[in-house]
Amino acid sequence: MRHLTDEEIQAYIDGEAASRPPQVEAHLAECPVCSGVLREYRRLYSALANDRCFAPSFLRATKALSELRLREKAETGWDRAETAVATLGIAGALAVALWAYTALGGPGAGLTEFLATSRRYLSPALESLRALANAAGSVGAEVGLVVTACFVLYVILSLDYLLVRPSARQATNG
Amino acid sequence: MAEDRILIEESLSGDQEAFRSLVNRYGGLVVHIVHRMIRNAADAEDVYQDVFLKVYQALPRFRLESKMSTWIATITYNTCVNHLRKKKEVLLGDLTEENEEGMRLRTDCPSPVERAERVDIAERLETEIGKMPPQFRTVLTLFHLEDMTYREIAQVMNLPEGTVKSHLFRARKLLRRRLAERYGEEELVP
Numbered sequence A: 001m002r003h004l005t006d007e008e009i010q011a012y013i014d015g016e017a018a019s020r021p022p023q024v025e026a027h028l029a030e031c032p033v034c035s036g037v038l039r040e041y042r043r044l045y046s047a048l049a050n051d052r053c054f055a056p057s058f059l060r061a062t063k064a065l066s067e068l069r070l071r072e073k074a075e076t077g078w079d080r081a082e083t084a085v086a087t088l089g090i091a092g093a094l095a096v097a098l099w100a101y102t103a104l105g106g107p108g109a110g111l112t113e114f115l116a117t118s119r120r121y122l123s124p125a126l127e128s129l130r131a132l133a134n135a136a137g138s139v140g141a142e143v144g145l146v147v148t149a150c151f152v153l154y155v156i157l158s159l160d161y162l163l164v165r166p167s168a169r170q171a172t173n174g
Numbered sequence B: 001m002a003e004d005r006i007l008i009e010e011s012l013s014g015d016q017e018a019f020r021s022l023v024n025r026y027g028g029l030v031v032h033i034v035h036r037m038i039r040n041a042a043d044a045e046d047v048y049q050d051v052f053l054k055v056y057q058a059l060p061r062f063r064l065e066s067k068m069s070t071w072i073a074t075i076t077y078n079t080c081v082n083h084l085r086k087k088k089e090v091l092l093g094d095l096t097e098e099n100e101e102g103m104r105l106r107t108d109c110p111s112p113v114e115r116a117e118r119v120d121i122a123e124r125l126e127t128e129i130g131k132m133p134p135q136f137r138t139v140l141t142l143f144h145l146e147d148m149t150y151r152e153i154a155q156v157m158n159l160p161e162g163t164v165k166s167h168l169f170r171a172r173k174l175l176r177r178r179l180a181e182r183y184g185e186e187e188l189v190p
């Protein structure tokens, strides 16, 4: 007589009563060895479903949760700073774009006139930007390229932060 | 399910109390997974916080077609996995030969102290589970404590269903033998 394997006995417990093979049922009824193993498995299953040993962990988890609230508050201030930096980045990006646009000649006559007026208002900022560009130019075209690339990356990240992710931040700040 | 939706919507509109209710509802699930996977109590606390922070941040992306418990279990499992990786702990280990060896030795010569000891089965079980690789612990937790199906467990752990089944089978086989050998001769079946 072949004894049941561990796999067969586990499947017997896991399975629905209706789908249990009759030969397994019959063997368990007459074999004290296999019915003993079945008993052990039943005890193991009930022990595995018991979460009494988690009680201390639950207490620690409750404590951890009260600290979670503090962390949320701390993050709000940091978020505001990040928003300010991102806003500055976008303002800078717009200024540079405007400057580059006009420096390249701009489009038709009507717009050129409008830009000329804008330039008068923006002249201090444009001056400093031009100075910056000259400095970069004298260092070398490669450095200028790297600086521009970094700036473009920064602008993209700022836009992403301000426009794409506000819903996620809203959730964090509650 | 319907209640979950209300709680999620209220949490998203900034209701801290609603989020707290969600935490209470799924806290048990998170604690079970975290404390089975992360044995160090202080680390487990950090991970527990991390999980709920992540749940909070990801809440706007949660789709109600999926089950909240599966979704939270997935976040929890991944957070634990990342933590263990950072700590350079073995995640994908197997139930080793060495374990079996130690077991046989102990069966051959059980110390009198060990035999006299009346150890609570739950405690003994936790000790034995603690010796297993994290993946085996998680499968046992999700199946026996959370009543998840093989498919749900496979989804949470990103494993094939067949692997989930074989992990479960082998883990239980090992545990059954170990508990039997520690529980006095009258219950030790040849």
Ligand SMILES: [Zn+2]
Pocket: A002, A003, A004, A027, A031, A032, A033, A034, A035
């Ligand atoms: Zn038998």
